[in-house]
Amino acid sequence: MSSSAASSAVTHAQYYEEMKTVTDNVNGFFKLIPKYLQKLLNFECEDKVATQTYRAYMEKYRDEPFKGVEWKRCRGKSKKIDTATSPDGLDIIALYALFEGIYAAKNDVRDKTKMLEKLRAVKEPRNNACHEEPDMYNSNTFEEMKQEMFALLDEAKQFYDKYKSDIDSMKLELDRDIKTGFSPGATVQSFNCHRILTKGKDIAIARFQKYKEEALHFEDGTVTTVKRPEVFHPIKVMLQDRRLPFQDLFQSSSSTEQIVLISGEAGAGKTTLLMNIILHFTGDEDYLKSFEILVYIDSDTKSLHQVANGHFGDVCTELGSDEAVLEALSQLHVLFLVDGFDELNIKSTTVLYELLQKNWHPNSRILITTRPQDSGELKKFLSKPHVHKFSAYKMAPFSELSEQLKFIERYAQSLADDPASPLAMRKRFEEFDAKLQKSFTEPISLVHFCIIFKKSPEKINQWGSIIDVSRDRLELIKTYIEDKLIKVTPNNNADLMKGLFLIFCQWALKFLVQNKITFTADDRNELRETCCRKIEQYGALHVVDAKTILNVMLKVRPSMSGHANETYSFSHKSLQEILAAHFIFHKMKKSAEPVLESVGVTAETCKSLRVVLLFVVQVLRDEEPEIFKIHWPKLKEALCHSGVDFFGAAMNCVARCPGVPEMAELVDLTPPVYRWRVWKGSDVAAVASILLHAQARPQRLQVWMEASILRKEAGSWTKLLAATSGVEELELCLRPHNSDQPYDAYQSDDDLIEPLLNSGVRLVKFDGCVGTAAGVAALAKVGRDAFFNIHLATPVALSALKPRSHDFFTVWTRPLSPLSPIDPKWLLPASALTSLFVDGADEGAWEAAAHTISAFAFIRRKHTITWFRTLVLKNSRLCKADLSLLVKELHHRGIRTNHAKEEGTFAAIDKDCVHLIITDSLPRAGPAGPSEVRIVKPSSWW
Incomplete structure (x- = not known):
């Protein structure tokens, strides 16, 4: 056999042995040891209920719950223990923590010293191997692991005397597992x-x-x-x-x-x-x-x-x-x-x-x-x-000013040369008009604010919209290039500087048309040659270095995947889009003929150019309104090809171009939809513009947003309602849906409700807070057969409302003082589907809860009994004794709930809700009187 073949054979043999060692160690630490520790833990916890967590099991022996720090110290970094009810899936570290914690919690007469020593002996090698790579390649590691495991089982046999035979079987099973654990195929994959x-x-x-x-x-x-x-x-x-x-x-x-x-x-x-x-x-x-x-x-x-x-x-x-x-x-x-x-x-x-x-x-x-x-x-x-x-x-x-200010502070501290700058940036942003603040919804726009504040703070005073921010950013680039070139350009040739700048704008568009944001080295060289040809036209090739210009406009883009070849790009894709838009804008200013196709903007390429087209529309409409009229038909067609072929996309375009009413025409080119969703503050002005400038109409407007957000759009909200001619229905939901912000559900929304009187729309759903008779009157006039979910800022007469007879009518109120007078006008509309929620009853204040429910109770025709679909106490602090007294009193006052199939009168406690079930019938086993009240879990009756 040749020396090379022998060397290869040795290499393969070593490779095989290395794989076997690693696989044995991995299987031992992550499969075998946990498997047998889990069995031993089951012996230790023989009296644990299957559904009981180990934490609860330990607390039972401690006779007190763990405090936060105590529990963290007990379970260490093994967070799985927090909710674990069985040892399945727990690793060595977690299992050791459980043994240690349970032994300490039981604190019985057994001497656990040797058992803990043996447990540590199988745990420590695992830690060493996982943190010290050589240990994983050491064949002695597995041998030591085997010895420690058998030693642990020997000690466990003495410690768990009643399970001796089981542990003998475990030792035989462990021996078989060790002998059959190695498989060459599996080893390759494990290695x-x-x-x-x-x-x-x-x-x-x-x-x-x-x-x-x-x-x-x-x-x-x-x-x-x-x-x-x-x-x-x-x-x-x-x-x-x-x-x-x-x-x-x-x-x-x-x-x-x-x-x-x-x-x-x-x-x-x-x-x-x-x-x-x-x-x-x-x-x-x-x-x-x-x-x-x-x-x-x-x-x-x-x-x-x-x-x-x-x-x-x-x-x-x-x-x-x-x-x-x-x-x-x-x-x-x-x-x-x-x-x-x-x-x-x-x-x-x-x-x-x-x-x-x-x-x-x-x-x-x-x-x-x-x-x-x-x-x-x-x-x-x-x-x-x-x-x-x-x-x-x-x-x-970014929907809140507080978020924007926090972001500005973070960046300002990194950009600032002095400690006062971050505060100055924050203060200047706070001084903006609220409408301008709301246009800074993306992080990149806030970064631009920080940059322009630092470099040209005087420009900020001229801002009226987000388009001004982008325009000033473009001017910064042009100014910098001019400053660089003015020193080397013959006779300060402005035409050369402008020509070079337009080359970059053209290339920005060229790459976006191809849906690319990165330049390869070949692309960069081609761009450099294009710049050189332009410089040569002006006889400046010997004094103007195209490489300098490239370094100004492009940044090196190292690959995060570790590729060897560097690529290049503009500093951000948004900058590339602004440059591309500037090129189109420049072409349109110079020609009354269609220019989009000539610069590569076709039906096929529009999809990657929507942002560019929107920027062109805004700047052209703002700076050259007459030229805009000439090019608008083609721009509108291009936007449709860019994917603006459904209402949501069209509304988004209208929202992004608030100063361009013509954008509403895009909606007329999309298929009609039954419902228009107005879920964000910016949607209000957008839909108002669409209703004013487009022919399309939905059957229903769905206005779902927190009242405080809609309140900031009060002017647009009034315009929207005034333009609802042709819209049949309105949903107005003013409570946050799964918001992570604190919210006052009992702040009156009457200022948002009363403008409904100026619309011809029918309110079909309302979810908000009412606090005055005027607010109720507005709801009553426009809300015919509506679904109502009303919070009361203060008790007011709701009898004028006409809820749908077949749907829910829900009222929320805070408890009244038991001594406060009751106004008969507060009676709720007579509906079999009326629900009342009493929110925040204090401990011991069952009389206040009874007084409040009675104040809003209505009398069904031909009956002297008051009926509710449901009665619920929300966020109640009433104890069980208080609840017993409450339902007894309500039963006595003739109040009933719509639970005819239930037997008896009782309260069903469900987390932060208490459902009051009050019927004519009483518990079968109890005496004939309302004093028999059951406090049960809801699962026992629904």
């Missing part, structure tokens, strides 16, 4: 997984570390480096109308929703969110602990093999191929982050298709970011039979 989780993970994390800092490229050419964790503002996401912390994206463990889609406008913080998730993964954040490895896929990636090689480098070579790495990843809990479906061209969709075609571990997750206009296409792609179910979230815009 590969281990190498990814050790060396591969180290390589990936080392690459991710460089993203702890972010280089902010400003339009004046300066670059400021900031630490991402310091400027990261905790982003909220939206699921339907619920605002949630971004960490909630990872709460669901359902394998049926393995894919998470996040859509957001340019500058909403999608990439920033992913980069901070990456940094959190390299740290110790709880919300990511279920994932073993993280893989980032950016818009330059073309295949999963490139992903594997980019992330894990030498590990691919060590394991023999990229495919071996991908196969190992399929066995692990992987978090895939795909940044920017909207930024992928046709070629690079390959990686997304590959990703979705493969079978990953059920606990893996794929998180994809996109823009709203592209989310529809992505959802169609994800809806194909081979793809798992997905959940769709949106980036939540």
Whole structure:
């Protein structure tokens, strides 16, 4: 045998032995030891109820509950113990913590010293192997583990005397498990997984570390480096109308929703969110602990093999191929982050298709970011039979001034040269008109505010809308380029400077038409040659360096996936879009003929250009209204081709261009819909504009938003109601839906209700607070056969209301003083489906609750008994004795609830609600009197 063959044989033998060692150690630490510790724990907890948590089990022996610090000290870092009711799925660390905690809680006469020593002896090697890689490759590690396990079982046999025979059987079973545990095929996979989780993970994390800092490229050419964790503002996401912390994206463990889609406008913080998730993964954040490895896929990636090689480098070579790495990843809990479906061209969709075609571990997750206009296409792609179910979230815009100010403070502290600047920035933003403040809904727009405040604060005084911010940002770029070129351009040639600037604008559009945001080295060289030709036209090639201009306009874009080749881009996609829009605007100013097709804007390419087109519309309408009239028909057609082919997209365009009433015409080009949703503050002005300037009408307007938000849009709300001719129905819901903000449900909404009198619309649903007779009168006039859910700021007469006889009529009130007089006008409308909620009854105040219910009780015709569909105490602090007295008193006063099938009179306690069930019949077993009252759980009767 040749020396090379012999060397190869030795290598393979060593490789095989190494794999066997790693597999034995992994199986021992993560399967065998937990398996037998779980059996021993069941012996220790023989008297534990199956549904009882270990915490409750320990507290039973302690005779007192754990305090917060005590419990954390007891369970250590093993948070699974908090809710665990069985040992299944618990690792060595958690199991050891349980043994230690239970022994301490029982505090019995048994001497547990030796047992704890043996338990520690099997725990410590696991810790060493997991934190010291050489131990995992040491064949002695498994041998020592076996010895310690058998020693533990020997000690357990003495400690758990009644289970001696069971433990003898366990020793035989352990011996069989050890002998049959090694399988060459499984070993290869185990070894590969281990190498990814050790060396591969180290390589990936080392690459991710460089993203702890972010280089902010400003339009004046300066670059400021900031630490991402310091400027990261905790982003909220939206699921339907619920605002949630971004960490909630990872709460669901359902394998049926393995894919998470996040859509957001340019500058909403999608990439920033992913980069901070990456940094959190390299740290110790709880919300990511279920994932073993993280893989980032950016818009330059073309295949999963490139992903594997980019992330894990030498590990691919060590394991023999990229495919071996991908196969190992399929066995692990992987978090895939795909940044920017909207930024992928046709070629690079390959990686997304590959990703979705493969079978990953059920606990893996794929998180994809996109823009709203592209989310529809992505959802169609994800809806194909081979793809798992997905959940769709949106980036939540900044809706509160407090959020905006916190964001400004974070960035200002990184940008400021002196401590006073952050306060000055904050104060200046607070001085803005509320309408202008509300236009800063995306993080990127607030960053622009900070930059312009720092570089040209005088410009801010001229701002009237968000379009002014973008315009000034563009001016900053032009000014900087001029400053750079003026020193080297012959005779300060303004035409050359303008020509060079337009080249970049043209290239920005050219790449967006191709749905690209990155320049390869070849692209950059081609752009440089184009600049050189322009410079040569002016005879300045020997004094003007095109490379200097490129460095001004483009930044190096290192690949997060670890690719060797650098790419280039504008500082942000939003800047690229502004430049592209400027090029179209420049062309339209110079020509009365259609120009869109000549610059590459066609029906096929419009889809990636909606933001650009909206910017063109705003600037052209604002600066050149007569030229706008000429080009509007083609712009409108292009917007339709960009995906504005349904009402929601059209309304979004109207909202983004508040000074362009012609935008409402887009709605007339979309299919009619039954219901228009007005769920955000910006929707109010948009729908008002549509009703004023378009022909389309819905049958129903659905206005669902917190009263405080609608109140800020009071002017637009009045305009909307005045323009409702042709709209038949209105839903007005003024309470927050799953809001994370504090809310006063008893603040009167009469100022929002009374303008309804100026509309011809019929109110079919109302959910809000009334506090005056005028508010009730307005509801009574427009709310015919309506669904009402009314909070009373103060008791008022509601008898004028005409609820739907077949639907619910619900009233909420706070308790009245038992000594306060009752106005007969407070009686609720006579309806068999009326429900009354009494909110916040204090401890011992059952008489106040009885007085309040009686004050609103109505009398059914031909009866002397008052009927409610339901009676509920919300947030009640009444004790069981108080509740007994309350239902007895209500029964005595002739008040009944619509529970004819129930037997008796009782209260059903359900968390923060107490349902009062009051019928004519009494408990079968009790005496004939209302004093027999049952306090039961709701599950016993509904």
